[in-house]
Amino acid sequence: MDAVLSCMVSDKIGYGSIANSLISKGCELFSAQNGYAFRDPARAFEVILRGNFEPGATVFVSPLAPDYYRVGAENALCKIEFVDVDPETGCLSYDNFKAKDLTEVNNYLVVLDSPAGNIPNVAKFVDDGVTVVEDVSTTAGISSEEYSVGSLSDYVFLSFEIDSLVTAGGGSLVLARDKKQVGKLNKGVAFFKDYIFLPDLNGALALSQFEQLAKKIDKRKTIYAFLRDAVAKSIHTTLKRSELTENYLYALPMIIDMGMGDVIKYCKKREIEVRPCFDSSILASFADPIDAQTPNALSLFMRCLLFPVHGSINKKDCEYLARVITTLP
Numbered sequence: 001m002d003a004v005l006s007c008m009v010s011d012k013i014g015y016g017s018i019a020n021s022l023i024s025k026g027c028e029l030f031s032a033q034n035g036y037a038f039r040d041p042a043r044a045f046e047v048i049l050r051g052n053f054e055p056g057a058t059v060f061v062s063p064l065a066p067d068y069y070r071v072g073a074e075n076a077l078c079k080i081e082f083v084d085v086d087p088e089t090g091c092l093s094y095d096n097f098k099a100k101d102l103t104e105v106n107n108y109l110v111v112l113d114s115p116a117g118n119i120p121n122v123a124k125f126v127d128d129g130v131t132v133v134e135d136v137s138t139t140a141g142i143s144s145e146e147y148s149v150g151s152l153s154d155y156v157f158l159s160f161e162i163d164s165l166v167t168a169g170g171g172s173l174v175l176a177r178d179k180k181q182v183g184k185l186n187k188g189v190a191f192f193k194d195y196i197f198l199p200d201l202n203g204a205l206a207l208s209q210f211e212q213l214a215k216k217i218d219k220r221k222t223i224y225a226f227l228r229d230a231v232a233k234s235i236h237t238t239l240k241r242s243e244l245t246e247n248y249l250y251a252l253p254m255i256i257d258m259g260m261g262d263v264i265k266y267c268k269k270r271e272i273e274v275r276p277c278f279d280s281s282i283l284a285s286f287a288d289p290i291d292a293q294t295p296n297a298l299s300l301f302m303r304c305l306l307f308p309v310h311g312s313i314n315k316k317d318c319e320y321l322a323r324v325i326t327t328l329p
Contacts, residue, residue, distance in 0.1 A: 019203040025210050026158065026173050029141065030150035034182045035175035036189060037198035037206075041159045044074030044172040047196070048133060048155055049109075051188025053078065057107035060100070062092040063283040063297045065113040066134065066159065070151050070282045080282075083110075084294040088116035088240035090253075090304070093296075094124045112153070114139040115164075116277050116306060117250030118242045122152045133157050137164040138250035147244050156329040160198075160206050163280060165250055166213065168206035171198040219311040222248040223318055227252055227309070230322035236263075239277075239304055252307040253277050254325075260305060264329050265308075270324050277304035 019037045026035060027188040039045035045068060049057065057079035061069050063082045075082050083100070086093045102108070109131040110119040118139040125132050127217055134153035142149045150156040156175040160168035189196075198206075209216075224247045231238055231254070239253035258261050260276075267274045278301045283289045291299055307325065 018200040018207060019198050022173065022198075022203045022207045022210070023135075023175070025207060026156070026175050027157055029210070029213075030136070030156045030175055031148075032150075032156055032175035033178050034185075035156075035173060036185065036195055036238065037203055038172050038174065039170065039198055040196070041066070041068035041161065041172040041200075042071035042075065043192075043196050044157070044174050045133070046075045047185065047188035047192070048157075048174060049073065049078050049188070050110065050191050051074035051184035051186070052131065053107045057109075059103050059111060060092075060097060060108060061111040061282070062090075062115070063289075063292045063294050064090055064115050064278050064281045064301065065092075065111055065283050066137070067282050068159070069111050069113075070285060072224070081108075082292055082294050082297075084296045085115070085300065086242075087296040087299065089118050089242045089245075090239055090297075090300050091118055091120040091242050094121065097125070107161055109133060109154075110155075111135065113137075113150075114250075115300075116239055116253035116304070117142075117245065117248050118239065118253075119147070119149060119244040120242065121244060123147075126152050126154075135159070136250060137166075140165050141217050142249060144244070150175075153177065155185075160202065165216075166206055166209045168198075168202045168209070171202050171206070173198075173206070185298075193317055216311050217249055220233065220309050221247050223311075223313055224248055226318050227307070227322055227325065230325040233326040233329055236328055239300070250309065251277075252309050254305050254307060255300075255303050256305050256328075257303060259329060260303065263305060266329055267324060272307070272321060272324050274305050274307055275299075276308045296321050 057078045059073045060081050084096045111133045113135040132153040133155045135157045136150045137159040139149045158170040158173040176185045
């Protein structure tokens with residue numbers, strides 16, 4: 001937090017050296033070449049699109065992905081094409097993507113988000129030569145023997161919004177895999193002035209959280225392991241973990257097949273903060289979510305609820321939360 005305090009008393013709190021340090025830290029964590037820190041996630045995605053394509057390109061994305069992808073695509077004059085998700089994990093389905101007719105789609109990329117901290121199989125898309133933007137906002141810093149999050153995609157996208165694993169009062173970080181992607185990112189940035197970049201004050205907040213990320217993940221692993229036993233005693237289940245997901249470290253996503261409103265009221269009465277898992281998704285922006293014509297995504301949108309797994313939960317709080325989970329209606 002020293003960087004944050006120094007920034008607050010400095011004469012300059014705009015884009016500068018701290019944001020550059022944040023980018024360097026991100027490149028080190030995700031094995032990327034270079035990147036930029038932006039004020040706004042939607043603008044950040046617009047930069048990626050403007051750097052890679054002319055207007056009219058197609059963005060393949062899950063309707064459960066954050067809504068800033070829709071806004072960014074619209075600003076870049078690109079088309080959105082929904083790909084339905086795996087009905088159990090919520091990750092964008094590779095099989096559903098392969099079923100798309102791409103014969104007349106010349107320019108496109110795929111956005112792979114990590115719903116509730118579920119890690120998508122990026123390798124399948126990369127092996128097909130697809131340009132991939134991987135959103136690691138709920139999975140940053142997570143690795144296993146098989147895979148390290150953000151290590152394969154063309155672009156790593158990390159939001160600093162309030163519902164992300166790393167928060168900084170807003171903003172985002174975009175990192176490019178190699179020189180080719182860096183060049184395209186530079187091209188996209190050239191459309192704008194410096195006002196699109198993340199101020200140092202926000203950058204300092206994000207940098208301080210990056211430095212504590214390993215400890216934060218270890219703490220969340222302990223909490224998740226404790227709550228997993230409580231889930232086993234509940235009448236409800238969790239969102240199925242993907243093949244690359246060992247633990248849910250962002251939040252605990254539970255599937256509520258009936259009476260989701262009753263469960264929310266039950267938790268609120270007991271001062272447990274829960275929220276619908278996909279309330280910030282593209283699908284949530286629809287007046288009628290059925291219009292997306294993605295039945296698997298719609299089902300999870302209606303049934304998935306997030307329970308807290310954040311590091312400020314102490315042992316007493318964790319025990320209380322476990323009791324609430326086991327007695328959910």
